[in-house]
Amino acid sequence: MIGNLITLVILVGIVVLFAWLTWRAWKSKRALLKWVGVVGAGLLTLLFALVTLVIAKGFFDMYRPYPVAAVNVSIAGTPEQLARGEYLAGFLCASCHSQNGELPLTGGGNLSAETGMPLGDVYAPNITPAGKLQELSDADLFRILRTGVEPGGRLTGMSFFPVRHLSDDDAKAIIAYLRQAQPVQGARPPLNPSPLFLTFVGLGFISPQAADSPIQPVIAPPKAANKEYGEYVANFGSCSDCHGPALDGNAPPPAPPGATNLTVVMPQWSKDDFFKAMRTGVDRDGHQISPPMPWKQIGKLDDVELEALYEYLHALTPTVAKK
Ligand code: HEC
Ligand code: HEC
Numbered sequence: 001m002i003g004n005l006i007t008l009v010i011l012v013g014i015v016v017l018f019a020w021l022t023w024r025a026w027k028s029k030r031a032l033l034k035w036v037g038v039v040g041a042g043l044l045t046l047l048f049a050l051v052t053l054v055i056a057k058g059f060f061d062m063y064r065p066y067p068v069a070a071v072n073v074s075i076a077g078t079p080e081q082l083a084r085g086e087y088l089a090g091f092l093c094a095s096c097h098s099q100n101g102e103l104p105l106t107g108g109g110n111l112s113a114e115t116g117m118p119l120g121d122v123y124a125p126n127i128t129p130a131g132k133l134q135e136l137s138d139a140d141l142f143r144i145l146r147t148g149v150e151p152g153g154r155l156t157g158m159s160f161f162p163v164r165h166l167s168d169d170d171a172k173a174i175i176a177y178l179r180q181a182q183p184v185q186g187a188r189p190p191l192n193p194s195p196l197f198l199t200f201v202g203l204g205f206i207s208p209q210a211a212d213s214p215i216q217p218v219i220a221p222p223k224a225a226n227k228e229y230g231e232y233v234a235n236f237g238s239c240s241d242c243h244g245p246a247l248d249g250n251a252p253p254p255a256p257p258g259a260t261n262l263t264v265v266m267p268q269w270s271k272d273d274f275f276k277a278m279r280t281g282v283d284r285d286g287h288q289i290s291p292p293m294p295w296k297q298i299g300k301l302d303d304v305e306l307e308a309l310y311e312y313l314h315a316l317t318p319t320v321a322k323k
Contacts, residue, residue: 004059007195011052018045051199058198061208065153069215073142077176085177087302088170092163092236095297096124104128104181107188112197114292115254120194122157130183141175147210157191159208165235167220197254205252225304230312233305237298248319256292266313274310 018041025037075081090103097105107126112119125132136144140151145166148159166174193201200206221228234240234247242259244251249261266274273284278299281289289295301309 001063001192004055004193004195004198008052008056008059011048011055015045015048015052018042018048054202055195055198056202058200058202061201062155062193062198064155066147066149066155066208066211068149068151068153069143069147069213071139071143071146071215073138073172073175075138075172075176075179077180081173081176082180084170085173085175086181087300088166088174089177089181091297091300092166092238093127093174095294096161097127101294101297104184105178106184106186107131112194115256117196117254118194119197119200119254121189121192122197123188123191124157125188126184126186127178128181128184129179130185131187133178138175138179141178142171143215145171145174146215147213148208149211155208155211159211160206162236162238162241164210165218165232167218167232170220170236171218200254203252206254223304223308225307225311227308227312227315229305230308230310233301233309234312237301237309242292246319247313247316259293261319262313263316263319266310266316267318269310269314271307271310271314274313275306278306 021041022038022045025034025041028034028037086103089105093105094101094103096108096111098108099106105127108124111122111124127133133141136151143149143151144156144158146164148156148161148164150156163171197206201208220232223229239247239262240251242251242255243249243262244255244259247262248264249259251259269277269284277283277289278295278301280299281295283289298306298309
């Protein structure tokens with residue numbers, strides 16, 4: 001935060017400097033110097049003013065206090081709930097909250113390295129009972145999953161991820177699992193977004209979509225191998241993070257480039273093609289699916305959920321755009 005504040009002060013200084021140079025050029029008696037100076041310094045003033053405004057907006061969105069939504073949860077911790085929670089945590093949380101993509105959730109590597117962009121320190125913390133979990137009640141955890149906001153009103157990095165689409169039952173199952181998971185010591189550096197990160201926030205490419213909203217109940221369709229349930233899996237499973245909101249391969253940065261247009265590819269694939277691709281990492285053309293496509297994670301879904309996901313994607317209407 002201090003680093004970003006200093007960056008902003010320097011940027012404002014640069015804007016003032018170029019504005020002053022523009023004014024000096026305007027006052028010049030020599031025509032050539034006057035117009036070259038006014039246009040050149042004037043454009044630079046505008047450019048830096050724009051960059052400063054975008055970063056300032058990102059700074060405000062990131063660091064302003066957010067409402068701490070009211071929430072009331074009680075978690076029984078039944079054996080079914082624990083099993084469901086462990087399964088979901090392995091599919092959904094381990095990709096970021098662990099070094100090797102497997103449970104336990106001892107904390108991950110720097111996500112900014114994965115995007116190949118200097119986004120700052122973006123580590124998913126240790127959320128075993130010996131880590132961050134100690135400081136958070138069940139209600140706090142539920143709120144973090146839904147809105148991404150911490151008890152004190154701080155916006156956490158979680159607000160940028162689509163885990164808010166998890167149903168009440170699934171979110172509670174995950175919390176039940178977290179509480180009784182094996183405790184592991186160790187901490188990751190706190191979130192420290194770079195000016196580029198703030199630029200993406202300022203532009204709305206990464207946005208805390210639910211942070212200001214009250215918490216509404218989310219009910220999943222009954223678990224079955226159909227496209228209604230598949231849409232639910234696709235939503236909480238964050239396919240749109242990389243494949244774009246319309247799943248047509250168009251997602252703004254910092255989403256990694258090169259994600260497939262699923263609306264074109266998936267209607268052509270058979271169920272077996274899809275199962276083989278997600279369970280082995282090799283698609284029907286023999287192409288080895290490359291990172292960051294998380295096929296290993298997706299392949300952990302049980303047969304019913306994977307088939308549901310297939311049914312949903314297979315029924316998409318192809319949109320032109322890129323393949
Ligand atoms: C795409 C990556 C990603 C995924 C997936 C993810 N997290 Fe996180 N999580 C993060 C990052 C990054 C932070 C650090 C945020 C911060 O400190 O602002 C975080 C922080 C947290 C925190 C601590 C928030 C705090 O108070 O500082 C909890 C609890 C948490 N995640 C739970 C989960 C659970 C449960 C799941 C699975 C349902 C999950 N996360 C999935 C990246 C992820
Ligand atoms: C972190 C980014 C990311 C996420 C999240 C993601 N994908 Fe992908 N996906 C990619 C990239 C990149 C490719 C292209 C990989 C390649 O061609 O080797 C891809 C390719 C694919 C392909 C085509 C593979 C092929 O060989 O043609 C399918 C199918 C697919 N993704 C399905 C999904 C589904 C379903 C989800 C959500 C459950 C999902 N993806 C989530 C990045 C992602």
